[in-house]
Amino acid sequence: MQIAVPERETKNNTSFTTNTPKDKKVVYDTKDLNLWYGENLALKNINLPIYENEVTAIIGPSGCGKSTYIKTLNRMVELVPSVKVSGDILYREKNILGKSYKVEELRTNVGMVFQKPNPFPKSIYDNIAYGPRIHGIRNKKILDEIVEKSLRGAAIWDEVKDRLKENAYGLSGGQQQRLCIARCLAIEPDVILMDEPTSALDPISTLKVEELVQELKKDYSIVIVTHNMQQAARISDRTAFFLNGEVVEYSETDKLFSNPSDKRTEDYITGRFG
Amino acid sequence: MQIAVPERETKNNTSFTTNTPKDKKVVYDTKDLNLWYGENLALKNINLPIYENEVTAIIGPSGCGKSTYIKTLNRMVELVPSVKVSGDILYREKNILGKSYKVEELRTNVGMVFQKPNPFPKSIYDNIAYGPRIHGIRNKKILDEIVEKSLRGAAIWDEVKDRLKENAYGLSGGQQQRLCIARCLAIEPDVILMDEPTSALDPISTLKVEELVQELKKDYSIVIVTHNMQQAARISDRTAFFLNGEVVEYSETDKLFSNPSDKRTEDYITGRFG
């Protein structure tokens, strides 16, 4: 990832410092983040603090940069070769965009759940044990414990406990998604990023995952991208509304949905566009 | 195409004989048409007369069977191996689903224009001359005349007359689509079927094609599938509204849009779904 600063647009029109809670710890702090795909500016001057043990929802119409932003938080966005970034993202006070920051370490601390469930073509057990194993945990007993704990954490233990050796592809879509969440819990991350984790699921599976997210926020900080405004309203504590690569509004979820301060936010949440 | 009659659903809930004009000649008459893709019933008990020298629009949400229906009219749907059909389609009083009906002859009489412009990777001239040639017309002078006449007919002659030998892929999308219409005019069909002919075009090209359709109906009977209700309202004489493989409503376009007789039609044209 090249850290370049081409013609920075510094219309600092987004400032949310007013409604920042003083008692909450900041996990992630994004400062003046710009991101280009080649010549194309996809994120414009993002400033966004993310708080500990909260669910932060990111909403916005298709193509507004939600996925791009969340993938910047664990630097997965680097997989696109043409990406360039400027600005800072502080995770636990350290700038993850710095040259010396080890992305593997970052990603160990920050788990991610994707839109489409993507289990490995291995057994359920091996899917969960994958993370601990690469971190050098080989002890069978410890691994067993981790697997059980993670699967319980993802509320799927009862459904799969008798078939741990079976291939994960035998599970339903909703189960696969919870398996992926469990896989991510197995390395005990600090933050969990979720990019539309329920958009490929049926309503019942969606509900289960939503409940799970509510459950998980006790132990983890969660950032969730969603298309579904009802979902954001239901499960998040704080919501950011993205539009054309910019953060239009960021505040407590209740406030954003009941009393948006920006006309565009209002238009969006009332379904006027998007 | 297998003509099978598995568990026919004969809820004859669609009957449009009331508003049939007595002075118009019927080009196509579809009777009790059912069509399956494998096990999946895609067209249910369609009854639909199509009149000479009119533009008949077919509208409906995605997946409702519009393309399937229009492709049944020239039996292109047979290219899908699993297709099964029951019922009758009378074209000029002959049942085209009959075993003895020669599909090449049908397709010679019934031209088709597709959603994406699909010129052949040949010169403009050869694209137009393709049809006449496969029907045995080799005389250079006659071909020249046909090419000019067809291109004029599709209102694109002036734009391409100096580059007839150039590859058709050098044309813009809108020009390509008119070229495809010209190609279809070259064998002077009786009916022209159009499956969303403008959905891949920019507004200006769309307008040109719409004008062309209006022009062509003097000489041809046209069936046009469209997603765009405004378009249907603008250019068609008669509109059929499809939903889940059924014809919900079929009447004069003015009437259908101003005074729909079915609640679902109303919901659809007011944008409540689809």
Added chain:
Amino acid sequence: AACGNANNNGGNEGTSEGASAEGGEELEGSVVIDGSGTVFPFMSVMAEKYMTEAQEGVSVEVSRAGTSAGFKKFLVEDGTDFNDASRAIKDEEKAQAEELGIDVKELKVALDGLTIVINKENDWATELTEQEIIDIFLAEGGKKNWSDVRPEFPDEPIKTYGPNENHGTYEFFWEVILEEKDLAEGTNLQQEYSTLVDLVSKDKNAIGFFGYGYYESNQDKLTAVNVDFGNGPVAPSLDTIAEDGDYAGFTRPVFTYLNTNMAKEKPQVLDYAIYTMKNAQAVAADTGFAPLTDEQINTYVEELEGLK
């Protein structure tokens, strides 16, 4: 190099008048030759000479499957026109020819000295008696190590090499020299002479045998053993290789066999046969063979002329 050296043309100007020179007749068609690899250098040079100097319209094709393999292609219906051989035709082969009605004419073309070669680094076995050589190659004789041959030789295993049974050279060696006793176990028999040359030149304990021509072309890589036939060691050379020469013990004639039916049918075949005999002495000298006497040549030429 045996058949590649530039002074090829120098020595044989006198003899290069072809058989066809007298007739002046332009011939065409093909002449098909297979057989001995030993004779191949001789025959390929002869064929080229014929095609460039005598009859451009004739295509002479030369292959070299080996003497025995060649006979099998010669003694069939519509077989080859000539078969080169580094040993005389066997009785069973003659019988086969008779059965098929093939009238075979033996043409001795030159003399070859079976040459025993060793590695360049081998400085002990440069002179051996005929019996020592036989003992080395025999299965029963117990000469497994050089020190078994003579105590002063190094105590290292002998590695024996030779052409395989496709070759007349093998048969000559086995029948005439070893008197049909079993060859030493583990003798490395190869189809290609090039492989043999390479093997011996890279193996310090190697000893192998093949025609003099192959040694002559590779003097820089191999040493020839001087053989003591009872009157002191003799080095193989074009002077010593002769039916009554000092190297006579390992000297053998090499042949080409003509299918006279073919010769009668196809004028180019006969013409080539006559040409070959007329030029045999010159080509032999250039390709590492000792020439026949004028007398022998003349007899052959006369006999062949008689076939016309």
Added chain:
Amino acid sequence: MAKHKDGVNVRELINEKKTTLNTNRLIEAFIPKFLMVIATISIFTTLGIILTLLFETVEFFKAVPFLDFFTGTKLKPLGENAQFGVLPLLTGTIISSVIAMAVAIPIGLMSAVYLSEYASDRVRRILKPILEVLAGIPTIVYGFFAFTFVTPILRAIIPGLEPTNILSPGIVMGIMIIPMVASLSEDAMSSVPNAMREGALALGSTKLEVAWKVVVPAAMSGIVASFVLAISRAIGETMIVTIASGSTKNFTFDITQSMQTMTAYIVEVTGGDAPAGSTLYYSLYAVAMTLFVFTLIMNLIAQYISRKYREEY
């Protein structure tokens, strides 16, 4: 349809040409049959191979007992007491193939991993065609290379290595096969969906871990199929061994020795053209049959693997 006031009336012309429609129908009926005949030529080729080999092989086994052929450790096809044990050729073939695979599998697989997981698009676009050039070099050139270049180098390193030996052609054969393994394995790996890689990377994996623990296992059937195809190729390779391994019919497992493979035996016996009718001549077909069956089994296994275990992701 009175729409043509002036100019040509295409409709009429087309109707006049109704005859073309009829000839068209004839052509239409004829073409599929004709093409089917053409398509069956490939079957006749296979059949031709099998029958050609079979008839003469049967003749061979009239002269040489089946068991003697497959258990005989001595092959001495020429001369007085001919013996026809195929084991020396089998070991030669198997050993040279094993050596080739020992070279081609690790290097090919590592190249595939590099190209599919590490290399940028540009690097891949440059390196892949170069590897393919390697696959397109005639085997005779490799034979020459093995004999005149690789063998002398190996002899300098390994004392006791014979000037013709199975090691050098085995290695060169392996080099020749690298592109096959690399290219087919790379195809298999590139078809592993990116979601899988992203899943692993998001857990903090290094690229090596992604490649080794996720991509390679997921692409395993394609990779194994490429190995099997490569083995089949090595078994059938002829000129390299013919030139660089000599024609010694050694029954040994010592790779420093000269050995003959089945293919090289066929070259030697045909030696410009084989004399018909002898046991030697029939042995050619028996060996060729063995070779054919060997490679056929390999090819079928490869196809079975890639069909049966097509990954479901």
Added chain:
Amino acid sequence: MKYVDAAQVQKKMNSRLTVNNIAKSLFLAATLIGLVVLVILFYRVISQSMGWIDLQFITNKLSTMADRAGIMGAIMGTLWLMLVVAPITLFLGVGTAIYLEEYAKKGRLQRFLQTNISNLAGVPSIVFGILGLTIFVRAAGLGNIVLAGGLTMALLVLPIVVVASQEAIRSVPGYLREASYGMGATKWQTIKNIVLPASLPGILTGVILALSRAIGETAPLVVLGIPALLIPLPEGIFDKFTVLPMQIYYWTIDAALVAEYANLAAATIVVLLFILLVMNSIAVIIRNKFQRRF
């Protein structure tokens, strides 16, 4: 209860990254081995052929004398061979591919044909040599002439052309076919006028690759029996012939006779590689130039 100890993860991280970096270099090195071999191989044959390749070498006939020997005969033999192989494989290969892609019902027969072709692609070339020897040279009584060699080679490379043509035909978009059917064209008219022209680049690429395989093959011809010395140039498909790889083969094994033959072999290799390189470049150019025109 924490199972994953952050300090331990931290410690392990460095070694994991190191291993990753080492692996990366190792993999790159493995990839480059091919490149290195290629360079050595080219360097060796080129340096060995230095001074031996000139116009005379190309245009002269074969000779036993190294300084006079040329490869015109082998070049002509190769050309004649290609003149047999190209039309036959084109005809049979494309015909088979059309049948499999357009006409054969997806079923047993189609699968059987497809499996058969894959297997045929894996049959060792020397076995094809035996087929050619038995059928064309012996049974049909052709002898070892260009035609017999060409037929043998054509069967050998047929699978390459079939598979390439199948891929090319498959990649013709359905909408072009639909357009043609929509005009009332019959299936064969559609194939002839639309599908084949559109897939021609792919087919040609396949034919060129097949020809380059045929040009480089030695083993089947060794079995068919090519004379070691054949001087006259072949003048048609009924003449005896030799080809470049055979010449390389003979000169390589005869280097024991005349040392310079090794240089001639190297020079012939250079010529052969040059021809193959040109052919492959043409294939690449065709592929790039005509790719995705629709």
